[in-house]
Amino acid sequence: MRSRCLCQICTCGRHHCPHGTTKIYENSGMSCHTTEYLEKYPAYGNVLPPQSLKPKQEFQAWHGKMEGVTTFKSDYRPYEIVKQPRHIPEEYKPKQGKIDLGTTYKRDFNSYKVQPVAIVRPLERKQVKKGKLDTVPTYKDDYRSWGIQKSELYKPEQAYHPPTVKFGNSTTFQDDYVPQEIRLRPSFKPSPVVTCSTIPFCSDTSHRLAYVPHQPEVRFAKPKEVYKPTDQPFEDLTTHRNDFQGLVGETVKICRPAYTRVTQNAQFEGSTEFRESFQPWEIPPPEVRKVPEYVPPAGSMELSSTSHLDYIPYQTSRVVPIRPVSLRRKNNLPFQGKSTMKEDFPVWESCRQGLIKQQQQIPNPSGKFDGLSTFRSHYVPHELIPTESCKPVNVALKRSVPFDDITMYSVEYTPKKQEICPASYPSPPGYIFENTNSQGHKFFRKITPTVKVS
Template sequence: MTRLCICKMCSCGRHRCTHQPTALYKKATQTNVLSEYSEKYPAYKGHTRPKSIKPQLQYKAHQGTMDGTTTFRMDYIPYPVTRRPGRQQAEYKRRPGEIDLPTIPTYAEDFRPWEISRRELTKPDTTYQPPTAKFGNSTTFQDDFIHRGLVPPRESFKPSNKAKLSDAPFENMTSNKFTYVPHALEARYTKPPEEYKPSNGPFQDLTTHRQDFQGLPSQLTKSCKPVPLKVTSSKPFQSSTEFRENFQQWPVSFRQVQKSVEYTSPTTHMDLTTTSHTDYIKHQIQPFLSAKPFSLPIKSSKPFQGNTTMKDDFQPWVAQRQSVIRKPEEIQRASGKMEDMTTFRAHFVQHEAQPSLSFKPQNAPLRTDVPLQNETMYRTEFTPKRISVCPASFESPPGFVFDNCDDQGHRFFRKMSSTDRIETPKEMVLTA
């Protein structure tokens, strides 16, 4: 006897068993066959789902016998294992004598306090007396500073800055004087200037804007800005404000100015001499002589040429302002009174208007005397197939009897035997 589930009996792929949330809960007595999807989307009759060609991922068990040997069992070699020797604990031996229960710490037993007398304060015992004058307190610098007078000058141990003169003569010959060979300079090449050749054609000052632009008559743009209206009122102006009504004048006292202490000049004479004035010794030193040779001016007997490339190549040209080139007027201006005649009225020639021909094809129905061929590929090649109904779409599939449900919610049906009563569902009768 074979048992099938709704999931396995379905051939269209739209029917599934109602799965329970977990198998720990007990199975209810009545299972809800219909789901929210089946209520909103009823099954279509007479439609079969195409079968999937995708291979099913099924686990293929090994058909042969399993060998119980593993690589660990084959390669493992047992070694003799001995127990690690433990450390033997020493036996406790009681110390001879009696124990002094009221023990005294080593600090209290060994420490002996010294006889130390208290040091006397060296600070003079002076009482504070406030000054009688304002800001009359003296600073610590004024109290502790002792004027010692001028310091005597110190003896300088700096060595004397005397120049050491040499008796040997100076050699003023250098490698440049030995190896330098003067060369004669060649005449500079000057490029002759190109002559200016003016164009013979007249200059056209007309532009595309002057030639093609024609003004169009139009009206001036109107402003959308509203007219500013003066807001006036006949009521008198109230000069009283919230600041004048609520402001209270407070009495203000003048700031106290501190008087500066008058400067008193010292009575003793001040020595303005410095160590440089007292210790400086003037030495008689001969100034250094420059060993650089004097550059003697090279005089030439030839007369000086005042011509330069600037004077030769850039000569002043006679430049005159070019007059404006104007195109001669094609239309002669009238000298008399203006006539109400425009160029359009004067030169316009009226022509007879010819209607344009339309090349659009006429919308006439195409008719033919040949009879219509009503044979199509669908009529000639179509083969009617038998429409099969999914057995899982019925409440009780035909040919199966409900058996039981498992913990996951799958409904299992078994094939109907001869002892079971055959009941044909109404939907099968209608489809037949």
């Protein structure tokens, strides 16, 4: 009987074996091969891969002399250039007979008699005016024509002669254009031939000819000034210490009231809307999960690792340093603790100056403090008006008609039997544990039912 892995026994798709290798298994470097592709598509036999028909790229060196003939020179054959014949248009010959001027419109359209349209506009009312009408307009009365003579044309008269052949007239381009012979332009490109000069190279430049060497002047060495320390002592008084002298006085007392700390056990006086609406109820304590007692595994633990078994210690010699030997001079003379800093800056005797306090400009109050603050003296208490709650009354609506609890889901739903995945059990029912491979897969063998022969 073929053994099956826990991944294959699972029907819900949520139970898998640990595919990675662990310390208790051997590290073979093989990956897991239990995939859906291998199950549906079995492997073929020993089929050799197809041979490549691509030619091998083997370089064959040519040891002979290279010819100066290219592929273009060897394959190109010059041919004689013949002038293309010019297309002569055929002579136009008009067609004989009469042109049929009949159209689809004339053939399909049936004419009908049209009566004159009656004029809808109102009749004009003739205004009869007494007196003679002056029919001379303002333009004719004011305008006076001038006697202008017609100017002569400067365009030369050309007698037009119609051509006897169709498109026989010449164009302006044909009349004005004069064909000229094409002459090749001389090339200004220098010749690629290298010309070697016979005259020796002249290394004289304008700098070598015009440069006159000058002797540099002696640099002036400025003597180093000797440091002379001052004899006057250092004044550490600032402008603030000199101008502002402090006054001796009493320290200012704190006028704030005593802070009474509210303890956590103090009960809040007064009732709120939350306390009245929501009464506390007893909460059952959470269930404590019982932790199973740890049972150590039987047998002794093998503490030998791969490094302990395979590692071979080697005896190595100490590496000799390659650095050079230090050539320090050993002086037995005592150390002189003198420096330029100690000689030029001697220690001064200094004494600590007393505290300088500023004179107090505001006199201290002489009377007793009343204990009234500005807020207490000016505060006017107002009566607190509670706001009305707009929340609807939480009262259950009662109906005499019973509730119709029939839905489409309860009518049409057919309950199905819930199947339990066999891989969810510690040992799948109907299977016996066989072994565990190097990748950590657990394989089980199916139990075959025994048939009693009577």
